Amino acid sequence: MTSREQPVRRHSETQRTKENSGTETETCPECSGDIVGTDTEERTCTECGLVIDGQPIDTGPEWRAFNAAERDSKARTGAPMTNTLHDKGLSTTIGFDTTDVYGKAFDSRKRRQLHRLRRWNRRAQTEHARDRNLLQALGEIDRMASALGLPEPVRETASVIYRRALSADLLRGRSIEGMASAALYAAARHERVSRSIDEVTTVSRVDALEIKRAYRYIDRELGLGTPPAHPSEYVGRFASELDCAEETERLAREFIETVVEEGVHSGKSPVGIAASALYAASQVRDRQLTQAAISETADVSEVTIRLRYREIFSAVGIGNDR
Numbered sequence: 001m002t003s004r005e006q007p008v009r010r011h012s013e014t015q016r017t018k019e020n021s022g023t024e025t026e027t028c029p030e031c032s033g034d035i036v037g038t039d040t041e042e043r044t045c046t047e048c049g050l051v052i053d054g055q056p057i058d059t060g061p062e063w064r065a066f067n068a069a070e071r072d073s074k075a076r077t078g079a080p081m082t083n084t085l086h087d088k089g090l091s092t093t094i095g096f097d098t099t100d101v102y103g104k105a106f107d108s109r110k111r112r113q114l115h116r117l118r119r120w121n122r123r124a125q126t127e128h129a130r131d132r133n134l135l136q137a138l139g140e141i142d143r144m145a146s147a148l149g150l151p152e153p154v155r156e157t158a159s160v161i162y163r164r165a166l167s168a169d170l171l172r173g174r175s176i177e178g179m180a181s182a183a184l185y186a187a188a189r190h191e192r193v194s195r196s197i198d199e200v201t202t203v204s205r206v207d208a209l210e211i212k213r214a215y216r217y218i219d220r221e222l223g224l225g226t227p228p229a230h231p232s233e234y235v236g237r238f239a240s241e242l243d244c245a246e247e248t249e250r251l252a253r254e255f256i257e258t259v260v261e262e263g264v265h266s267g268k269s270p271v272g273i274a275a276s277a278l279y280a281a282s283q284v285r286d287r288q289l290t291q292a293a294i295s296e297t298a299d300v301s302e303v304t305i306r307l308r309y310r311e312i313f314s315a316v317g318i319g320n321d322r
Helices: 005-021 068-074 108-125 129-148 152-167 176-190 197-203 208-222 232-242 246-262 270-284 291-298 302-316
Strands: 043-045 051-053
Touching (some): 129 176, 152 208, 176 208, 197 208, 232 270, 270 291
């Protein structure tokens, strides 16, 4: 047997072993031979020697930092791109420094020149109507999200939804504030950090009816497929504001899961279900959570809480004599 025939025989034996074992393994694209090596090192074919992957490139910085100040001082890039700014953070900003790089003060001619450059730079950033629209709308989204305590991912998603609505020409005949509020409400629903329409209305510059209309419009036209709000999404926030015990919150979540499985929540406000579940759990655990306190926190009426918590007791098999 010659040396050239030996690899061919080994390859046929390897193929036969793989076919008999029935397992799928990665093979060489040239000769279907076995590949050795890991993702962090060079990977080669055992039959023909083809290099499948070389040493991966490290895309991180070449320097090390051990605290935030050192990391900021060594960084050579600006802030990352973000959809929450009308120009995505890629525009140039002319600072207000009055000295050059050597610490020498500018003369009056240079200061006037920089003032003119700053003014024209600001005008160039909002030259088009689309940029002015985004500047106002994204500012509104950021303001409302801060007032509602919504995290950064929700603001990013709301900005993307608004940009899509603007690109689809859905803002014609509608207010910027109404569409921005609707985009924020939809983003909160998508990120499972739900806020009710009433809560959004308290920080918005438009009424609840306009927000509802705008939300239904962009949800239908953009095909967002916004999932329905789940009552458990509100429990954590209500429990935190009411400072109730962890076991009470856990029991309220269990009540909600049972209610959802039984279909009792269908056609009812998830906010009312969440508030009533907390009250029902507090009654079982003998915690003194009053209907008035829960009503004020969740912004639902005490009548709603009384009706819903009895339905919850019925669904979980607890008597309504409490």
